[in-house]
Amino acid sequence: MAFERVSKAYGGRPVLEDVSFTARAGQVTGFVGRNGAGKTTALRILLGLAAPDSGHATVGGRPIAELAPGTVGASLEPGAHPARTGEGHLLVQAAALGVPQARVRPLLGEVGLASAGRKKVKGYSFGMRQRLALAAALLPEPGVLVLDEPTNGLDPDGIRWLRDQLRSAAAHGATVLVSSHLLGELEQVVDEVVVLDRTVLWSGDRAATLDVDGGLEQLYQDVIAGSRRIS
Numbered sequence: 001m002a003f004e005r006v007s008k009a010y011g012g013r014p015v016l017e018d019v020s021f022t023a024r025a026g027q028v029t030g031f032v033g034r035n036g037a038g039k040t041t042a043l044r045i046l047l048g049l050a051a052p053d054s055g056h057a058t059v060g061g062r063p064i065a066e067l068a069p070g071t072v073g074a075s076l077e078p079g080a081h082p083a084r085t086g087e088g089h090l091l092v093q094a095a096a097l098g099v100p101q102a103r104v105r106p107l108l109g110e111v112g113l114a115s116a117g118r119k120k121v122k123g124y125s126f127g128m129r130q131r132l133a134l135a136a137a138l139l140p141e142p143g144v145l146v147l148d149e150p151t152n153g154l155d156p157d158g159i160r161w162l163r164d165q166l167r168s169a170a171a172h173g174a175t176v177l178v179s180s181h182l183l184g185e186l187e188q189v190v191d192e193v194v195v196l197d198r199t200v201l202w203s204g205d206r207a208a209t210l211d212v213d214g215g216l217e218q219l220y221q222d223v224i225a226g227s228r229r230i231s
């Protein structure tokens with residue numbers, strides 16, 4: 001997956017400027033940056049939900065619109081209808097993606113919604129909605145996973161489960177791009193890190209982050225303070 005010189009402005013205000021980086025297959029790439037740094041905008045562009053003013057974001061060298069449905073799993077816009085049950089939501093998604101319906105119940109169990117799956121989404125807590133969004137992203141067993149702050153609302157068990165999912169997806173060759181503000185958590189799961197603030201301020205591998213005393217948290221502070229720059 002690659003961003004090549006992607007720029008985007010809203011109302012004349014630049015939100016992304018010349019953003020270039022690659023997230024590789026078989027790796028988890030962490031995408032970090034302050035509130036408003038442009039992470040979600042970049043992910044939306046990758047997913048074809050927003051158009052860049054210039055540059056390209058591609059998966060396997062192609063824009064997402066050209067890929068078969070289910071190639072990319074994303075948790076950006078959950079969009080579950082409130083009157084539908086969690087199970088109903090996943091069944092509709094499965095039908096649209098050509099995924100066997102039989103995958104839905106076990107997946108609900110995996111994300112901890114085995115009994116809640118039969119209840120309407122409007123009664124879900126924030127964390128339950130997040131779990132459902134993650135289930136929807138994982139449903140087609142995609143080769144590419146794009147998750148925007150997936151730990152938001154998750155309890156400690158959910159966070160541990162997510163960590164295992166991300167590692168397992170990467171171990172099976174998936175390209176995983178995950179944004180998060182939980183740097184201590186992210187540090188445990190990533191192979192690569194990209195720090196964004198309108199443009200890419202820093203990118204490097206896990207070894208480079210662990211090399212820094214204080215790990216990713218300190219590296220992030222250094223990058224934001226300008227004392228560590230992309231080499």
Ligand SMILES: Nc1ncnc2c1ncn2[C@@H]1O[C@H](COP(=O)(O)OP(=O)(O)OP(=O)(O)O)[C@@H](O)[C@H]1O
Binds near residue numbers: 015035042
């Ligand atoms: N559709 C839009 N119209 C106008 N401005 C937008 C739109 N989408 C995002 N922005 C602005 O673009 C900037 C970047 O927002 P974005 O959501 O991409 O940041 P982020 O890094 O994901 O932030 P956070 O960590 O808070 O989720 C913000 O200033 C936001 O207000």
